Amino acid sequence: MPRLSYRKALTRALADEMTRDESVFLLGEDIRVAASNVTAGLLKKFGPERVIDTPLSEQAFTSFATGAALAGLRPVVEFQIPSLLFLVFEQIVNHAHKFPLMTGGQCEVPVTYLVPGSGSRTGWAGQHSDHPYGLFAHVGVTTVVPATPADAYGLLVSAIRHVDPVVVFAPAGAMDVRADVDFAALAPVPIGKGRVHRAGTDVTVVAVGHLVHDALAVADELAGQASVEVFDPRTLYPFDWDGLVESVSRTGRLVVIDDSNRSCGIAGEIIATVVERVRLLAPPARVTRPDGAVLPFAPALDRAVQPGREQLRTAIQLTLKEG
Amino acid sequence: MPRLSYRKALTRALADEMTRDESVFLLGEDIRVAASNVTAGLLKKFGPERVIDTPLSEQAFTSFATGAALAGLRPVVEFQIPSLLFLVFEQIVNHAHKFPLMTGGQCEVPVTYLVPGSGSRTGWAGQHSDHPYGLFAHVGVTTVVPATPADAYGLLVSAIRHVDPVVVFAPAGAMDVRADVDFAALAPVPIGKGRVHRAGTDVTVVAVGHLVHDALAVADELAGQASVEVFDPRTLYPFDWDGLVESVSRTGRLVVIDDSNRSCGIAGEIIATVVERVRLLAPPARVTRPDGAVLPFAPALDRAVQPGREQLRTAIQLTLKEG
């Protein structure tokens, strides 16, 4: 089977949707020359009317996309840096998200916000290394974080077709992942549906984004000691609670690994919802960034702030011991 | 004892700190005439050099405050609407919050962001009724939500004296609360310290902001059936985990009521942290706004989206039945 990289999967999803649906167009900074590499080749294929470089006016172009969506188009807005989402938070949350309810159902806002390279890009330091998906899960904007090339393709396609705004985080730690993929089998991945990457019976590990690969590696390492199920929610909001509850009901144990700040993050939400619905055999555990984390520049410090395999292994082992 | 309203407690805190410390000044929209009523009388007392009306340039004046704080002053920035915090999210999170770490400890950013009337103000609809304190708890900005006049005074004083940025949410539902207060006993309330408003033995109810009063009312109603402890965290970040764990360890049961969206909210964080540290007798429960809530205009709909006493009563009763 041919290999597909995560990055190229995103490109392919954009190209396929632009081909399928004339109303899809791209908006962003340096997307013509494809500085992020995700829009590579698209200018040539679809022309400058559908691959539009914007001035550095994130607030205006985000709301411009809202307006274009209200008028029936399907904009995909690329953001070069995850923290640019802070800059346009008002435009997404207060407008794009709220328009359908506030107008009593008069409109739809089908915008996709794409963040290639979210989380730490080693050496880009404090203002370029955030992973703010939890913020969108809190306000209730559809949020997906694909882990694999096929899911990157399928979720981006679904995001573009979705009638509500969707934020697509493509973690820097996943962008270079490659996988054997049957191109003919590439298909939309339903929003709100998780995926069991590896079945197990002793503990459910929920891993978000690139950390799915770390979770799989740790599960392999521990294979002799324990049977670890790895659950990838893929969509953080709306979350596949039924899928997860099914898994945890079987295993009775829960560990979450998530590359965002601890307090009020998605890992905490997962634990809270699970303990509301399932009686666990042992206390749940999570591995996250610390509270309030800001990523320091020096590479060793940057890594120290991100959740890692070592911590996950310890968390799993602790959970297995208790109960 | 004299009566003090929550609103007047905020005014008094501002006046006392401005008197005590020349470096404190106020910045905001319509604060000279005190449209929110919180700055009433301060222009006359402290003059236009310390009570400064700004143009409608929230981003610039928020960062202006950051700069002034870097230069040794202590700005208090008033925001008329909670969702204005969305508009300045980048300025607070990416700059004010990150400067100390990113500069390797070269600076402090002692800014207070004051939001009088957060949450629903009935009839102000979708863009004016948010309660986004969970967002700040996630990014790690110090966040306080006082429930009583004395705490409003004491926490605002502490916020102003704090060397890091602090967001002070003064819920609309608490602004008209009055209490008998010994003025001589008004004092700073430590940041990060919760308060047991009512001791109990059967269940710990954690209530945030104005909902503390609802929780106390429900606890009274249920007095015949159960002994309810009401815990008011007062500070949401950094949270008084030790105080809460102490309470829940005694009662063995936990219910949280919080007027913000469910997913990735503070209620979920409270449940997650508690179950990590305490073995409960029954599944914990929370009463919150729904996921992704936008407050509709019509008053009955607005109320329907906010958590209320009825729901809290049911949650407590369910929790008591189980286990």
Place this chain on the structure above:
Amino acid sequence: MIRSDPVRLYRTVRLIRRFEERALDLVRSGAIVGGIHPYLGQEGIAAGVCAALRDDDLVTGTHRGHGHVLAKGADPARMLAELLGRVTGLNRGRGGSMHAADFGIGVLGANAIVGAAGAILTGAVWARRRRGDDLVGATFFGDGAVNEGMLLEAFNLAALWRVPVLFVCENNGYATTMPVDGAVAGTIPGRAEAFGMQAAVVDGQDPEAVRVAAAAAIARMRAGGGPELIEARTYRFDAHHTFEHVVRLDYRAPEEVAVGRSRDPVEIAGGRLGDADRAAVDAEVEATLDAAVEFALASPEPEPAGALEHLYASGLVARTGDA
């Protein structure tokens, strides 16, 4: 309306005036919850601009938006029902005064966030033109909004991409209580000119003068010109918001208010009609509004169970906030 039509213009101005006066009564009686931002005194601007628009053109309004929505042709009965939070309202009672929208007639909504709508309208007009509709747009905002960065970004985008949007600044001298001279460095037309836009200043109290200026700008825009700005000088006759009827804010001298109110757009437009014509219009407006009030008050309130209808266009049902 390329030609002058004094009767129509007067009818619009009169309709808005009397609508507002009826709405004020309903605020006083408590039937309208949350109050309104009365448009009294500024009617000539919405009337004049909308008279120069075609039915298929698009507009966005402000927090002070009743006039914009009515002038574009919304049904006063459904508008009033919206202010009363009834299911028959334009937004099915979900929006209220600050969010009234009527997509069917090109009203993409009043908007409660100052300066936010300009970019949205720019995107919508651009998208509709791209889809082949030969229309233009007009976006209303106050003198306070020209200090919002997001609006200035929208000026740039619209000018750069030559999107035919008429930026209509209603300069009523104040942003709430902030005088324009205390907030705007430079001039309002100067801000548009800085982005290469043509800008004009017009007497906002004279609906015909506004119509002429708007018609000229719109004609240029329809002929392929870029966006333009009109600063309409006006005066707000009443409170910033009806809360001022309860809490007196001291920022406009009575003499100033008297001078401001002396130039009344209703009198100016009415003075151009014969007595009989004017009386006929007045009677017609009164009958329309009598019916509107009756309709609105008789309309049912929405069911609380449906509080979150339309939250997601996708039909996603959000998790409730219950335990």
Place this chain on the structure above:
Amino acid sequence: MIRSDPVRLYRTVRLIRRFEERALDLVRSGAIVGGIHPYLGQEGIAAGVCAALRDDDLVTGTHRGHGHVLAKGADPARMLAELLGRVTGLNRGRGGSMHAADFGIGVLGANAIVGAAGAILTGAVWARRRRGDDLVGATFFGDGAVNEGMLLEAFNLAALWRVPVLFVCENNGYATTMPVDGAVAGTIPGRAEAFGMQAAVVDGQDPEAVRVAAAAAIARMRAGGGPELIEARTYRFDAHHTFEHVVRLDYRAPEEVAVGRSRDPVEIAGGRLGDADRAAVDAEVEATLDAAVEFALASPEPEPAGALEHLYASGLVARTGDA
């Protein structure tokens, strides 16, 4: 520097040039992680402006900020150590290239968010003056930044409150790959003039011309004038960011680059010195940088255990992300 001092000016320009070239070597060797935004070609602007400032004046830089920090007087050894993420760095290795700061000499930091620093500097200068320090500030930004609403808001605040800030726009023709003509409607000086600021265009390749223009503006500001803007026309000799050394982006014709590089500030400043003087400066700079590289490379890396030191000025210790 009210008078011309060609030796000093050349020394600064040459120092920045050679610093950048050394840094590029260290990027290529992998010693500097994450890459840099080289300031090559633009040295004359930082050198000229900083030559017109006093030691106690304040500046902020950009993502392309090495030149600004060095020209204001930072120790090249500690600056280089910062780029290498060493504890001896200006920010103790926590900031890196885009956040280098030296509060002791009035450098409130480079800043990785385009357009963000202007309001911060405005607040800082205002605050220091209010505390009795008779100083001014200069904030550097690119041609892309003039499309950011937050910067335009800062123009307004500074002009309105007459804060003596020199807004220095380094127009190098591109924001990453976006040509200035594709992004800026109107002109750059026109944007400042719209807010009532005086604005000048200067040849950014001639350090002395920059110095003269900056000195004139600063003299007016010190005499009580308001903020001013200088647009310095320049050309970026190298990549937007060193990632371009790896991934070729196609947006500048080789002929254009050749023309751009033909006016070299180092040659222009050097040409005003006698050969001996120039050689002496060159030798001095080389010695300084030899020592700097040696110092930086010999400096220890920070301990991962201290990754979150300085996260809170209050000393708050954040919860870790471990289970």
